[in-house]
Amino acid sequence: MKKWIKLFLFLLLFFVLAYNILQMPSSFTIEAQSYNDAIWHYIDNTVKETGATNIIAAIIADYRAFDTLGETIVLFTSIVAVASILKVTDSKKENG
Amino acid sequence: MLDVIVKTITRIIVPFTLLYGIFIILHGHVSPGGGFSGGTLIGTSLILYTLVFGVAKSKKKFSHRMSEIAESGGILLYILIGIVGIIFAGSFLSNIDAGFSIGIPGSLFSAGMIPILMVGIGIKVASTFITLFHTLIEGDFE
Numbered sequence: 001m002k003k004w005i006k007l008f009l010f011l012l013l014f015f016v017l018a019y020n021i022l023q024m025p026s027s028f029t030i031e032a033q034s035y036n037d038a039i040w041h042y043i044d045n046t047v048k049e050t051g052a053t054n055i056i057a058a059i060i061a062d063y064r065a066f067d068t069l070g071e072t073i074v075l076f077t078s079i080v081a082v083a084s085i086l087k088v089t090d091s092k093k094e095n096g
Numbered sequence: 097m098l099d100v101i102v103k104t105i106t107r108i109i110v111p112f113t114l115l116y117g118i119f120i121i122l123h124g125h126v127s128p129g130g131g132f133s134g135g136t137l138i139g140t141s142l143i144l145y146t147l148v149f150g151v152a153k154s155k156k157k158f159s160h161r162m163s164e165i166a167e168s169g170g171i172l173l174y175i176l177i178g179i180v181g182i183i184f185a186g187s188f189l190s191n192i193d194a195g196f197s198i199g200i201p202g203s204l205f206s207a208g209m210i211p212i213l214m215v216g217i218g219i220k221v222a223s224t225f226i227t228l229f230h231t232l233i234e235g236d237f238e
Contacts, residue, residue, distance in 0.1 A: 050191060051198035052125035052207035060130070061210045061217075065189040068213070069178070072171055072220055079167060079224050086231050 106148045113141035121218035125207040131217025138218070139225025146226075151233060163227045170220030177209050177216070 042055055042063070052058040060068050114137075121134030146154040178189040185193035191208040192198050199206030 047201045050207055050210065051201045052210050053202050054125050054127060054130070056128075057125045057130050057210055057214070058207070061125075061213045062191050062208075065178075065191075065213065068217065069174055069189070072174060072217060075220060075224050076167060076171055079227055082228060083231050 102148055106144060110141050110145050113144075114138055117141065117218075117222070121214055122204065122211060124214040125210040126202060126204065131214040132221055134214075135218040135221025136225065138222040139229075142222075142226045143229050146229060146233065151230065155230070158223075158226055158230075160230075163223050163230075166219050166223035167227065170216045170218075170223070173216035173219070174213055177212055181209075 042059060046055045046058045047053060050058045050062045052062070117134045117137030119134075120129035120137060121131055124130035124134065142154065142158060145157070181190040181194040182188055184190075184195050187193075189209075191210070194209070196208030197205070198208055201207070205211075
């Protein structure tokens with residue numbers, strides 16, 4: 001019984017993912033849906049609005065600075081997790 | 097531990113790699129690069145130093161205490177700049193509206209808060225690299 005539920009859920013997940021893949025844009029020309037106004041806004045107004053000539057830097061540190069803050073917090077969390085697991089502590093030395 | 101050739105070459109290369117990393121971080125808003133790639137350069141140069149000269153000597157250059165300060169300092173600098181945005185412009189991490197100088201586009205002192213954020217990210221990434229490497233290598237080389 002459990003096996004069939006698992007199989008059903010995996011099939012459901014497969015169909016959801018397959019459906020999403022079919023929805024992706026098939027043409028990668030200039031008329032594809034992913035090329036929308038945001039790109040042209042960045043290209044036209046980045047220097048005017050931020051003063052940075054590197055558009056990528058302007059996007060990651062100005063338009064999407066909040067996203068980069070999250071990325072930095074992910075780095076912090078990962079290093080805390082690794083250090084808490086792998087660091088050689090004093091109590092371990094006493095035991096071993 | 098290692099060859100004299102490796103040690104001499106490392107001694108020559110490490111300062112230049114560090115300088116190049118700092119250059120990439122500070123010119124993140126003008127040329128390709130930025131906090132992540134510059135921080136990686138600084139981190140890898142100190143990893144090279146650790147591999148050649150050993151953990152004990154590298155710990156003197158970059159201790160646990162210093163890595164703690166750098167880890168939290170990078171994030172705190174970032175959040176502090178965000179709070180400056182709240183105070184002067186009313187929204188978190190606002191750039192030119194918060195009174196940061198826009199400067200002349202293309203020069204080093206331009207683009208408002210972007211270079212400051214890049215410095216914060218650079219410190220963070222570099223110290224993450226070094227701390228991760230030190231933590232992983234510590235058990236083996238004592």
